Amino acid sequence: MSAQVGGGKSLWADAWIRMRREKLAMVALGIIIFYSLVAIFAKLGLIATPWDVEVAGAYAAPSFGSLKTIMGSDIFGRSVFYKVIHGTRIAMSVGLVTSIITIPIGVVLGALAGYFGGLIDEVVVWFYTTISSIPSIMLLVAFTYVLGKGIFSVYIALGVTSWVTLARLVRGEFMKHKSREYVVAAESIGAGHAIRIFRHILPNVIHIVIINLSLQFQMAIKTEVILSYLGLGVQGQPSWGVMIDDAKLELARGVWWQLTAATIAMSFIVLAFNIFGDALRDAFDPKLKMAAMPRREDGKK
Amino acid sequence: MTAYAIRRLLYTIPILFGVCLLIFLLFNKVGGDPTYQMLGKHASLAQIQELRHDLGLDKSDFAQFIDFLKQVVTFDFGRSYATKQRISEMIWAGMPASLSLAIPAFAVETLLAIAIALLVSFYRGRLLDRSIVVLCVVGISISALAYILFGQYVLAYWWGWFPISGYDQDLFQRFKYVALPALIWVVVGLGVNVRVFRTFMLDEVNQDYVRTARAKGLNESVVLFKHVLKNAMIPVLTYVVIEIPFLITGSFLLESFFGIPGLGSITIDAIHNSDFPVIKAMTVIETLLFIFGSLATDLAYSGVDPRVRLG
Numbered sequence: 090m091s092a093q094v095g096g097g098k099s100l101w102a103d104a105w106i107r108m109r110r111e112k113l114a115m116v117a118l119g120i121i122i123f124y125s126l127v128a129i130f131a132k133l134g135l136i137a138t139p140w141d142v143e144v145a146g147a148y149a150a151p152s153f154g155s156l157k158t159i160m161g162s163d164i165f166g167r168s169v170f171y172k173v174i175h176g177t178r179i180a181m182s183v184g185l186v187t188s189i190i191t192i193p194i195g196v197v198l199g200a201l202a203g204y205f206g207g208l209i210d211e212v213v214v215w216f217y218t219t220i221s222s223i224p225s226i227m228l229l230v231a232f233t234y235v236l237g238k239g240i241f242s243v244y245i246a247l248g249v250t251s252w253v254t255l256a257r258l259v260r261g262e263f264m265k266h267k268s269r270e271y272v273v274a275a276e277s278i279g280a281g282h283a284i285r286i287f288r289h290i291l292p293n294v295i296h297i298v299i300i301n302l303s304l305q306f307q308m309a310i311k312t313e314v315i316l317s318y319l320g321l322g323v324q325g326q327p328s329w330g331v332m333i334d335d336a337k338l339e340l341a342r343g344v345w346w347q348l349t350a351a352t353i354a355m356s357f358i359v360l361a362f363n364i365f366g367d368a369l370r371d372a373f374d375p376k377l378k379m380a381a382m383p384r385r386e387d388g389k390k
Numbered sequence: 391m392t393a394y395a396i397r398r399l400l401y402t403i404p405i406l407f408g409v410c411l412l413i414f415l416l417f418n419k420v421g422g423d424p425t426y427q428m429l430g431k432h433a434s435l436a437q438i439q440e441l442r443h444d445l446g447l448d449k450s451d452f453a454q455f456i457d458f459l460k461q462v463v464t465f466d467f468g469r470s471y472a473t474k475q476r477i478s479e480m481i482w483a484g485m486p487a488s489l490s491l492a493i494p495a496f497a498v499e500t501l502l503a504i505a506i507a508l509l510v511s512f513y514r515g516r517l518l519d520r521s522i523v524v525l526c527v528v529g530i531s532i533s534a535l536a537y538i539l540f541g542q543y544v545l546a547y548w549w550g551w552f553p554i555s556g557y558d559q560d561l562f563q564r565f566k567y568v569a570l571p572a573l574i575w576v577v578v579g580l581g582v583n584v585r586v587f588r589t590f591m592l593d594e595v596n597q598d599y600v601r602t603a604r605a606k607g608l609n610e611s612v613v614l615f616k617h618v619l620k621n622a623m624i625p626v627l628t629y630v631v632i633e634i635p636f637l638i639t640g641s642f643l644l645e646s647f648f649g650i651p652g653l654g655s656i657t658i659d660a661i662h663n664s665d666f667p668v669i670k671a672m673t674v675i676e677t678l679l680f681i682f683g684s685l686a687t688d689l690a691y692s693g694v695d696p697r698v699r700l701g
Contacts, residue, residue, distance in 0.1 A: 219408030222681050226642070227673040230661055231416045234669070307531075314533055315643075319661055333535045340543045352536040360531035367527075 100296065104372040114368030120361035128181035131174050140171035140327060148344050161346040163335065169347050172327035173354045179328045180358065183243055183313040184306040190248025191305060192298060195255030200286050202256070203263025213260070217253045225250050229312065233321040240323045243316055247309050255301050262294035296373045303366030307359045314355060329355045394692050402685055409677050414458045417670045419451070462678075467671035472663040477671045480656055487557060488640030488652030491568045495575035496637055500630050503580055507587035511595060512614055522584065529581035538647050541574045555649035571644040590625040594618045624694055631687045635679035639672070 098106070108114050130136045143166035144157040151161040151169075160169040202213035220228070232246035266272060267290065275289045316322035317330025329351040336348030429437055442448050446457050461467050467477040510519040546554045552570035594600065595618055603613045638653065645654035653672065660668035 215404055215408060218405050219412060222405055222409050222677055222684075223412065223673060224636075224676045224680060227669075227676055230669060231413075231673060234664070234666075235416055235420045311533065314535065318535055319658070321661065330535075333533070333539070336539060340539060341547065345543075348536070348539055352533060356528075356532045356536075359533075360528060363527050363531055 100293075100373065104296070104369070107372040108368055111368050111372075113364055114372075117361040117365040117368070120357055121365060124177055124181060124358050124361075127174055128178040131178040132182075137168075137171040137174040140175050141167060144168045144171075148339070148342070151346050160350045161344075163347055164339075169332075169350050172332060172347075173329075173350045175327040176329040176332060176351060177354060177358075179240065179323055179326060180310045180313060180355070183240070183247065184309045186244040187247040187251060187309040188302055188305055190244065191252040191255060192302070194248075195252035195301075196259055196291075196298060198252070199256035199259025200263050200291065203260035204267050204282070204286050204290070206264070210260075213256070217256050220250065221253045225312075226315070229316060230319075230321060233316065238321055238324055240326070243313055243322050246316075247312060251305060251308065255298065255305070258297050258301060259294060262297055263290060266290045266293060296369075300366060300369045300373060303362050303369055307362035307366075310355065310359060310362075391692065395689055398685060398688055398692075402681055405681060406678075409681070410459060410462060410674075411455075413670065413673055413677070414455050417666060417673075418454055418458065462674055467674070468667050470660070470665055470668050472660070472665045472668075477668055480668070481653060481671070481675070484640075484651060484653040484656050485638055486652075487564075487650050488638060488645065488654060490564050491571055491575070491644065491650055491652065492637035492640050494565075494568070495572035496630075496633065498572070499576045499579045499583060502576065503583035503587050504626060506580075506584045507591050508614060508619060510584070510588055511591040511618070512610065514592060514595070523588070526581040526585045529577070530585075534578045534643060537574050537578050538643060541570065541577075542647060545573075546570055555647065557648075557650050567648065567650065571641070571648045571650065575641060575644060586629060587622070587626055590629075591618055591622045593625075594622045597621075624691075628687055628691050631690065632680075632683050635683040636676070638679065639676055 127136070131138075143162075145162040145166050145168075147162065147164050147166050149158060149162040149166070152158050157168040157170060160173065163169055163172065198213050198217070202210040228250050229246045232249065233242045236242035236245055263286075272285055272289055275285050280289065313322055313328065314330035314333065317328040318334045320334070322328060322330055332347050332351040336344070336351070339345075339347060429441060439448075446454060449457070465478055469476055470480065473480075506522065510522050513519045542554060546552045553567055555567075557567050558564045600613060600617060603617050604610075608616075639657075640650075640652040640654040642654040642658050644650070645652045646658040649655075656668065657672045659665070660672065
């Protein structure tokens, strides 16, 4: 990231080397890349298109005859396999767009609060305590009502409600860093506030953002499923939540494949993000360099 | 202690104001005019104006905000759009059902998680510890909806161990219906809790006093049960105390799936019916419970750990 002195490795190179040694983390990264590719190809219409045509009779059981029917069909005879692929596209896009909204808000507010302190800090802390005092599911419900149902509302609602953790973490790091020697040195050679915040401190705390991103992504995926299940999320598109909602009535008829397919597809990506997030945290955590300390959980003060 | 308590209490005032303002803005202003939804497409102008007057929507924004604050303070949120019942009565009626599910489930979940966390910290770093940690991560990654659907299908429908859904107002009969949702509650929550409690315990295991206890020749189980457990209970309690107020509002998904007529079911029904006043009332209640829950947690914590008061 920054210039190297005397052959020392940067935090990033160091972390990457440690990550490489973790086989499980690499498998998780592989799964994340695979899901991303599936999502991109589905978005471009290269695979599983069209998903909304009949490929078999209603509720055809899974058969290995062709790829389309490998996971059976739904009530309209549509391919469950194709629906799972498009569900992947929705889930990954929710994770991505939410992160794009969350990161700037969380980083900027957290940085300003932690760096300047005083009144700015009070206001930012008041603002995020207010938002986080309202249970997130109720806030999400309120937002989707206000904005209307649909995937766009899910993006906005998730983005607006989930920056709090990141802002908290970034604020804490900025408070620690702002009086360190390198920042004082930067000030003494005439660096202004903006330079000190963005050029000097931010690169040293940005790994917090990356670790948080991994957790954020899987939270967004899980929340989208719940919202779509409640009928507040994705409309008219195959989301895993909608598929699970459909499955509610199907199970009694012995139709288990739609629920199973959506659940497994979702579990693997959430699991991959969980494992990858843990590995990232371990790789960036300097404490581990000193001793084999037990892992600390996130979300703790 | 008193100084800290007063400071902490004063700090909740701006937060209370903030959440009231935010909920008011979301539901009363940005959410739009409910008269259209209530009267349908063919309402006359006179009808609309009359309803707007009844609902107080023709007043100024400030007057409407004061009305809303009055609702919050008196716990009188008017009537449901869907059922025309008084919302405060709906809430009182739903609370026992929610608590019948939530209290046993919460108690079992917490005690079991503490026991497992203690067990794995005894075998820390060994195969049992590592496999339970992996199991927790896998368990967390599966959607709660999947546990509910498969649990209901396999255990209730297929094997017939439990009733599929329903509820009985009788004090003892109800537990027949509550057993399966409570079991699923425990399974869903256990992974997260075990992982968190395990770190709390391992934080203590690395402390100097534990080394001293070992050095004077105590065996490992005495160290764990007498020393580590006692100290680890402080973070464990702070972690679970915050959940206690929410036992009143119950679980949305479990209640609606298993037909338990608690506050969770009321909320889900309100969401499905776009029943604005009920959603608003539930949001306010959940928020107040959270604010007072964290207030109680902080005060309790400062009683146990004097360092907090200085911060």
